[in-house]
Amino acid sequence: MRGRSALLALTAAVCALLTACTDSPPPPLVSIPPTAVTPTTQADPTQLVIGMDSVKGGYNPHLLANQTTVTRALGELVLPSVFHTGPDGSPQLDTTLMVSAEVTKASPYTVTYTIKPQAAWGDGAPIAAEDFAYLWQNMRSQPGVVDPAGYRLITGVSARDGGRVADVTFSQPYPGWRTLFGNLLPAHVLKDAPGGWTGALSETFPAAGGPFSIRSIDPERGEIVLQRNDRYWGRSTKLERIVLRQAGQADLIAALKAGDDQLAVMTAGDSTMRGLTELGKAVTLTTVPNPVVVELLLRQSSARLSNPTLRAAVFAAIDRDALITLGTGGGPSATLRADSLVTAPSQPGYKPSIPPGVGAPNHDVVNQLLTQAGYTKANGAWLRDGVPLNLVIGAPNDRAPYSQLAGVLQQQLSAAGIGATILNTSGDQLFGTVLPATTTTSPSASTSTTPANDQGNDTDSSVDIAIVPQAVGGDPAGVLAASFGCRGALPDGTTALPAANPAGFCDRGLQPTVEAALTGAISLSDALATVEPALWQQHVAMPLFQLSDVLATGSEITGVNGGPPLVGPFAGAPTWRRSVRR
Structure with a gap:
């Protein structure tokens, strides 16, 4: 203790001496601020954030109005399918869901589907034959559905073994049967749900039967x-959560650069492509063609355009290149010009069939044809019996790029003296109510220049020209029948009739060829060699381009690619992995 006291005394003396030997004040204390650190959320390797243009509903993948990237993504992640598209584009049986699916009888043509006993919806209900029957019943008779032709050949769906076996009978052989019963829906929930077929899927999925389930949908x-479906009986996914997040394209690029989004799937014009390219090696860019072709339909079922001469005049007024330029924005879709009426540019076997000169505006031809159809031009407008020619353009106003194209088409027609009004309606209304409201006016292709139902009726409010998505991901022969086949009775003898095709088109002379292609009696190529030239000659439809997305993949993600043809990247989501930036 005495030693410690001596040490303290010595220290005090030294300090006093040092203080006395200087006439300067002690140096000020220097405060060094800590390094600024921006708080960040710890990256979660089990969660993946995907940026998208839109996550807007509805989410029924079987409706033309819902042909969007987000709806197709949810179908792949949440809903079960009997077959999936393989890397080579051929259908492959989903052995997680199915024991087997095979043709078991030639007459009546029967396909037997055997479902695995453990396959179940997220609420515990089994995936069963009633789900097959529910999809069939709606696909054959509801308006605005995708690829209904194959379903309309079905005469019955019967259940065996407690619903685990479904025997599906057809009125005729159907080689494309493997394209049926994709994206099965939970019949036990939807058949009695308010809104039923369309309403119950307008904002959410009521039950999951795939590797992921919906945790929440926040439109605001x-x-x-999406979260890993704990009730899924197949192999567990690598990721626990996938977040689909909507943003503008500039914000999507910024989020990729910052690492807030690890993946993005978006439409892209030339400016967006430049922004993505500037990210350099931080992302890998892949063009993903969608199973959708944007097309114009000159509807034979409308009072005015039932006149083939008038349809030809409208064709001659359209600047197809300008519409394609606007709709694609100079992005990847610009290289996917659709020059066939049935197959898409990215499909195997695609063969352009467009005649020379189609889509190049020629006002001299317009003038000649309208004069031939009984119109006269006064003060820059075409009239008949004193009534101005005015066409109604229908396009889904809630989906890009259809409404934008409608505005440009209106301007092109106006430049030719043809008045046009745009019908402001949603996709659900357009395909569910407006287009089915008019039926084919003639059992055969019109040949007269002034049909009886076109006498001066230029104020009729039905849609004359529709700008719509044509779904091309299924059986091509089914696409032909659904797009240009005649309306007819169902094969099981019921009084319910399918809705007419969106073009309201029917040519009884072409119908046997369309049906022969659907049932495999002739090849699709032989059928198209007959049907497509006749359709072009009748000026029924003008395809523009195939929609596409750009897939931007960050360096943290492995296992991501463009996916099978006309399916997209989300088919591989169960095996995606994420590493964390360090």
Whole structure:
């Protein structure tokens, strides 16, 4: 203790001496601020954030009005399918869901589907034959559905073994049967749900039967959160959560750069492509063609355009290149010009069939044809019996790029003296109510220049020209029949009739060829060699381009690619992995 006291005394003396030997004040204390650190959320390797243009509903993948990237993504992640598209584009049986699916009888043509006993919806209900029957019943008779032709050949769906076996009978052989019963829906929930077929899937999925389930859909935030489906009987996914997040394209690029989004799937014009390219090696860019072709339909079922001469005049007024330029924005879709009426540019076997000169505006031809159809031009407008020619353009106003194209088409027609009004309606209304409201006016292709139902009726409000998506992901022969086949009775003898095709088109002379292609009696190529030239000659439809997305993949993600043809990247989501930036 005495030693410690001596040490303290010595220290005090030294300090006093040092203080006395200087006439300067002690140096000021220097405060060194801590390094600024921006708080960040710890990256979660089990969660993946995907940026998208839109996550807007509805989400029924079987409706033309819902042919969007987000709806196809949810179908792949949440809903079960009997077959999936393989890497080579051929259908492959989903052995997680199915024991087997095979043709078991030639007459009546029967396909037997055997479902695995453990396959179940997220609420515990089994995936069963009633789900097959529910999809069939709606696909054959509801308006605005995708690829209904194959379903309309079905005469019955019967259940065996407690619903685990479904025997599906057809009125005729159907080689494309493997394209049926994709994206099965939970019949036990939807058959009695308010809104039923369309309404119950307008904002959410009521039950999951795939590797992921819906945790939440937040339209205000523009966000959908999916989580690993703990009731899924197949192999567990690598990721626990996938977040689909909506943003503008500039914000999507910024989020990729910052690492807030690890993946993005978006439409892209030339400016967006430049922004993505500037990210350099931080992302890998892949063009993903969608199973959708944007097309114009000159509807034979409308009072005015039932006149083939008038349809030809409208064709001659359209600047197809300008519409394609606007719709694609100079992005990847610009290289996917659709020059066939049935197959898409990215499909195997695609063969352009467009005649020379189609889509190049020629006002001299317009003038000649309208004069031939009984119109006269006064003060820059075409009239008949004193009534101005005015066409109604229908396009889904809630989906890009259809409404934008409608505005440009209106301007092109106006430049030719043809008045046009745009019908402001949603896709659900357009395909569900407006287009089915008019039926084919003639059992055969019109040949007269002034049909009886076109006498001066230029104020009729039915849609004359529709700008719509044509779904091309299924059986091509089914696409032909659904797009240009005649309306007819169902094969099981019921009084319910399928809705007419969106073009309201029917040519009884072409119908046997369409049906022969559907049932395999002739090849699709032989059928198209007959049907497509006749359709072009009748000026029924003008395809523009195939929609596409750009897939931007960050360096943290492995296992991501463009996916099978006309399916997209989400088919591989169960095996995606994420590493964390360090």
